[in-house]
Amino acid sequence: MGFKLKSSKNDPMSEINVTPFVDVMLVLLIIFMVTAPLLTVGVQVDLPETSADTLPEENEPLTLTINSKGEIFIQETKVEFNNLIVKILAVSNNRTDTRIYVRGDKAINYGRVLEIMGMLSGSGFTKVALISEPNKER
Template sequence: MNGTYQRRRRRPVAEINVVPYIDVMLVLLIIFMVTAPLITQGVKVDLPQGEAEALPTDAKPPIVASVDAEGFYYLDADGNAGADQPLELEDMATRVAALIILEPERNVVVRGDGQVSYNRVIQLMITLQSAGVPAVGLMTEPEQE
């Protein structure tokens, strides 16, 4: 024997450690499972339960879509206490879409008569949503004591 020691060379390991990826995937799975029930479809409405919060005073006057007791639709885009010409839903959708394109930060609210059918208010809200309104609010009167 020569006295020389021969070293065996190790080959580099060419495997990927997938444990961190599995951890990340499990966390994402839990996040999606928690948030999935929170995502709902349909018209989003926050109904007031009494005294409603007023719109900020520094905001532009909202676009007001109204339904009167007979079920006629009106649009007030100027903040001048309402329009006097009834509109069809298609006309209202066209006008509101144009207003939202011009001023996307403006609020849109629905003012419905207390005697009007719930279906008429829902049809108006669906029309506003299809016109591109991101959120629709409901106008209320202060409670009388």
Template sequence: MGMSVGSGSGGDDSDSYKPLAEINVTPFVDVMLVLLIIFMVAAPLMVQGVPLELPKTSASKIGAQKKPMVVSLAPDGKLYIRDEEVTRETLVSRLEQIKAQEGDSVVYVRADRKIPYGDVMELLGRVGDSGYARVSLLSQPAPSGASANN
């Protein structure tokens, strides 16, 4: 890209000179690509923060790990809350007691694959009746390459 020069007619040069009014963006793109590479390299270094030597304390951790709330339905039809066996009649009241002591958390429901679907749905309803809003079903992951019908 340059300037255009008129034909050499021998007349006045000021009439024949017409500058080319285009912007050459190639240097601009080159500079932007170099800046992009610099920022890509420098950004992870800025995340590190300032190296500090923090003081030691004897305070306990704030979020102590609680035992997960697992309700299990065994193949023989028995119900368990964690490792404690409960009856169908006392399931809701026991879950309400635990919720009052430990607070609201996720309830994980496990059931043997031979248990009928209706029984599992009844168990889910009872867990919901106890006041727990977040219920999750647990399953065993299938080995790779195996069908889900095993």
């Protein structure tokens, strides 16, 4: 004696129909794809030309470079070791929160680089970073 399992039309449906959901999501995706480029396009303006110098960025970091001969440069200007802190303070307008990137040639003794970084930190500069090249073999 076996029971027959029949599904009747009155039984609750056990599956969720996701087709309407997918349809709505695709329509929303198309709407966003069409409107997204319009958000980045600004008003078209033909700016005038000027002979004035550009304003320096306040957030632009200073680059301190030490070449293979041990010569020190602030940006592209050569500086003597004894005048380094005075020149850095002058260039940074006495702002010790200026970012300073230290670039040292790999042929130089890095004790010299660390000595200069220590001088900068000792003078109150808090944002001193050592710059290196990424490994090209990866």
